[in-house]
Each structure stands twice: as structure tokens, then as C-alpha cells.
Amino acid sequence: MRTSIAPRVSFKAQMLKVREDAIIQVVNRLLAEKGFDAMTVDEVAAGVGIAKASLYKHFPSKEDLAAAAMVKVMRQAQDMCASLPDDAPPLENLRAVTRWTMALKLAGDMPSLPSQNSTLRATLMANHDYMDGLIEVSDRLGAWIEAAQAEGSISKDLPAIAVLYTLYARACDPVLEFLKMGGQYSDEQIITLVMSTCFDGLNARTAPADTAAPTA
Numbered sequence: 001m002r003t004s005i006a007p008r009v010s011f012k013a014q015m016l017k018v019r020e021d022a023i024i025q026v027v028n029r030l031l032a033e034k035g036f037d038a039m040t041v042d043e044v045a046a047g048v049g050i051a052k053a054s055l056y057k058h059f060p061s062k063e064d065l066a067a068a069a070m071v072k073v074m075r076q077a078q079d080m081c082a083s084l085p086d087d088a089p090p091l092e093n094l095r096a097v098t099r100w101t102m103a104l105k106l107a108g109d110m111p112s113l114p115s116q117n118s119t120l121r122a123t124l125m126a127n128h129d130y131m132d133g134l135i136e137v138s139d140r141l142g143a144w145i146e147a148a149q150a151e152g153s154i155s156k157d158l159p160a161i162a163v164l165y166t167l168y169a170r171a172c173d174p175v176l177e178f179l180k181m182g183g184q185y186s187d188e189q190i191i192t193l194v195m196s197t198c199f200d201g202l203n204a205r206t207a208p209a210d211t212a213a214p215t216a
Helices: 011-033 041-048 052-058 062-083 090-106 119-125 128-150 160-172 174-182 187-199
Strands: none
Touching: 011 041, 011 052, 011 062, 041 052, 041 062, 062 090, 062 119, 062 128, 090 128, 090 160, 090 174, 090 187, 119 128, 128 160, 160 187, 174 187
């Protein structure tokens, strides 16, 4: 059987790819730290160590720069969802994805979502890679939410879309940053605390009988 050989990538193409990856990494960090509106192309060029003119050879606009970073994160989310076992309890898969997004946020690798009137939002809506990824992730999460509701681990009284948006909101939850700024908790402790409020709520829970405090 004859095997096909993949075409060899030229050195120039490899270097362009390395530079684009470096650009996207800097953009991702700036989007996480400052958001799209406050980020400037000059900051991106300085962060990568190239001239702004060279930057525009890769990405023609600030919107295209940010969109490339958002697409990268969306692909990571697709890979994360695809890596979870289909036979696992749906609630556990939802918890795993939510924990992953919060870890990314605390590490400074989660771009801030654009505001409703941002020019970036319009660019993302027209970006097929981003929208296809968003639809795929939303469909997968939505299926897990409905399955969790069917088995009783998530309230059936909640619209599935409300649960979905609640989980998405954890990717830009300011509580994570507030707790991190306080310096009292590690990243893992912060994630555990926010996971508890997200999935278990704020209502006081009675301890199991075997762990309840003894009475006089």
C-alpha cells in the first residue's frame, strides 16, 4: 500500500507560524489583563518585539488580532470538551469544563469577552472558525445540561439556556480576581469556592447524620 507523504513546510512558513503564535499569545494576555477596548496595537507590537508595520502583515486590524486570540481559546475549549468521556455523568463533565475555564482565567489566559457594542463582537460574529466552535461547544454543553436535568442532578425548573449562560459567565467571573487579589487563597482553593457557589448554591446545607456536631 502506497503511503502519502505530507508536503514539507518551508522554513519561512515555519517562522511565520512561530511569529503568529507569539503575537496571539501577547494579544491573549493583553485581552485578559485589559480587555479589547483598552488594548492597543502598539502594545501588541512591543510585546512581541516587532514593528507595528510587521504586525499588520499578519493581522490587518486590531479586531483581527483579538479574533485570532479568541479563536485559539475556542479551539482549546473544543478540545477540552472532546477529551471528556461520553459515559461520564453529565454533571461531572459540566463541572470539569467549568473548572477548566476558571483555571484558565486565574492563569491570565482567558480573554475578556467583548461588550455588546464592541467592534470585536461584530468581527467574531462574522468569523466562521469562532462561530462554528461556539456552536459546537454550546451544543455539547447543552446536551450535558439536558441530560443532567433528566437524571435530576440539575433542577428541571431552570431553562437549559440560563444554566448554559451561567456556566459561560464563570469564564469572566470577577469573583475569581477579587479572591486572588485578597491573597488568602490559592488558585485551587478559589476554584473550589466558586465551584461550590455555582453548583451547590448559597443555601446552608445540613451535614450528614454521621458528621453532624454532637449535642449535649
